[in-house]
Structure formats: C-alpha cells, structure tokens
Amino acid sequence: MKIIRDLTSPEIERPTVLTWGVYDGLHIGHQKIIQTVVDRARALGATPTMLTFDPHPRHVLRPETAPPLLQTFDQRMEGLAALGIEQTVVIHFTREFSLTPAEQFLRQIVFGRLDAREVYVGKGVAFGHRRQGRMELLIRVAQQLGRQAAEVPEVKLHGHAVRSTLIRRLLRAGRVNMARKMLGRPYEVVGTVMRGHGVGQELLFPTANLRVENDVIPAKGVYVTVTLVEGEKWPSATNIGVRPTFGGDLTIGVECHILDFQRDILGRTVRLQFLHRLRDEMRFPDVEALKHQIRRDLQRTRRYFHWPAAVRALGLE
Numbered sequence: 417m418k419i420i421r422d423l424t425s426p427e428i429e430r431p432t433v434l435t436w437g438v439y440d441g442l443h444i445g446h447q448k449i450i451q452t453v454v455d456r457a458r459a460l461g462a463t464p465t466m467l468t469f470d471p472h473p474r475h476v477l478r479p480e481t482a483p484p485l486l487q488t489f490d491q492r493m494e495g496l497a498a499l500g501i502e503q504t505v506v507i508h509f510t511r512e513f514s515l516t517p518a519e520q521f522l523r524q525i526v527f528g529r530l531d532a533r534e535v536y537v538g539k540g541v542a543f544g545h546r547r548q549g550r551m552e553l554l555i556r557v558a559q560q561l562g563r564q565a566a567e568v569p570e571v572k573l574h575g576h577a578v579r580s581t582l583i584r585r586l587l588r589a590g591r592v593n594m595a596r597k598m599l600g601r602p603y604e605v606v607g608t609v610m611r612g613h614g615v616g617q618e619l620l621f622p623t624a625n626l627r628v629e630n631d632v633i634p635a636k637g638v639y640v641t642v643t644l645v646e647g648e649k650w651p652s653a654t655n656i657g658v659r660p661t662f663g664g665d666l667t668i669g670v671e672c673h674i675l676d677f678q679r680d681i682l683g684r685t686v687r688l689q690f691l692h693r694l695r696d697e698m699r700f701p702d703v704e705a706l707k708h709q710i711r712r713d714l715q716r717t718r719r720y721f722h723w724p725a726a727v728r729a730l731g732l733e
Contacts, residue, residue: 419493435450435453444571468506470489470509483584519544519549521543521544534565583599587633609625609686621710624674628670638713641689650677652675653673654688656670
C-alpha cells in the first residue's frame, strides 16, 4: 500500500473511491466501510483510498479529551493494506487545518485533489471547521459534482453499536473475548523485549518483559496469548500487573511466558495477541503459592491451544 503525506504529491493515484477518518482499531464496523470502498473501486476501475489524519484531531484541539489509541500508526497502515486499501493519504492535522470549512474540504480535497468518484462514510460523520459538515452536505456536494456519497450502516453486536470507545472499555475491563469479536481479530499490542527484574527466571518460568507501544493494554490479570516473533506464532501466557507478591511495582508491567521457546529475543520487537482471560492479578502469601498458581495457569494455557478450533483459527497447526 502506498502511504502519501503530501496532498500535492504527483504519486497520488486518481480517480478514487474513498473513505476518511481515523479508524482507530479497524474494527468490524470500519471493515464494513472499507470493504464497500474496495468493492466499488474494483467495479469502477478506481483506486481504493483512505484519507486519514495524524495526529488524532482531538490530540491537537482538545488534548485533555483525546482518546488513547488502540493501534500504533504502523499497525493501522498494515491493517488497511490487508483489507485492500491501495493508498492512504495522511493529512498532518494542525489547528490551521482544523479551520478548513466543511464544503471547502469536500470540494478542494475529497472531490478535487483526490478525485473521489464515490465516498463512503460511517454513521454520524462530522467534518470541517467545528465539525459543522454532516452527511446532508456531503450528499449535496457529491450530487452537484456528479459524484456519489453514501452512509454505510453501523454494525451491531449483541445489541451494541461497534465503536472504538466501547472496545477500549472492554479491554480496560479485561473482556478480551468480546473485544476480539468486535475487532474481528485478537487485540494486539507491539512491544520491545526489555531486561526485567529476573523474577521469572528465579521462579523457573522465564518471561519476556515488554515495553509496549500501544496506548491501551487490557486490565491487570493473566491471559492466554499468542506471541509473534519475526512473524512466527507461539502460544504464550501473559501477566499484566504490578507483581503484588513481590511488593508491587510503581508501573504496570506486561510480561509473557512463551511456551517451549528457547531463543534469546532481548531487544527484539514482538507482537502480543490477547485471546482469553484466565484470572485477576493476585497477591500470594509466598513464592511457592505463586509457583503453584503459575503452573496451573500454564496448564490451562496449554489446554486452550489443544482445542482444534482455536488452533485452526490461529494458524498454529
């Protein structure tokens, strides 16, 4: 996928079928919009295109209300490419850009520079200065220019509209299974393996301690996870917390024990996918009690990966 950060770039492919927004998480609602864009672009012989903003507009305009992001920029770009988007145009969002009137944004950028023949957006779209642009304006301008615009119905799951805000709440509550359904895949964080306190080694259960890049991590507790090391998937169990048995840390740590894994990956970047929550973080009376619980956690993790459906879904055959 081509990533373009300059609206004047001659590399922009036109005409396009387009959507725009931040699309943090690329959940199943976002995926429905993107699939519409990709399908219509193929039908028209146009380029399926995402127009997005970096940083998140609220980080610039109202940083105190800015949401923590589910994905890093690179994760989002990889996800868009996997969904069939062929070019992403990234606008550097500034206060100056925020003053752009809604109709000017449509005429000069969306239907002008990007030559959008069709535009598809989600429910409740708002754009332009003070978010004054609405679906009615988008449809009117599109019709005046002989183009087409439509709102893609929102996706609901168990009666709830699928939204990034809800997914953040689910993850903070440790409900990684429901978050996984709304994302259409396991929630994934990216992190660098750092040197830890050596406690896992002393307990005979060595762990990879991660410095996580993502803003959002699941609630404290123990999880069944998959660790991707250089693209290779490994079953693992992950603890998120402050290690209360050892007096507690000042910050929340993320450490995973990769099953049957012997390689040295200190300093490497890995990806961690959350599949199932085993339990809350607990304070144990002594180290032996902690060891006993860790053994039980790892046994349950192994049983999880022996389920044929789980193995097939994760490509771990």
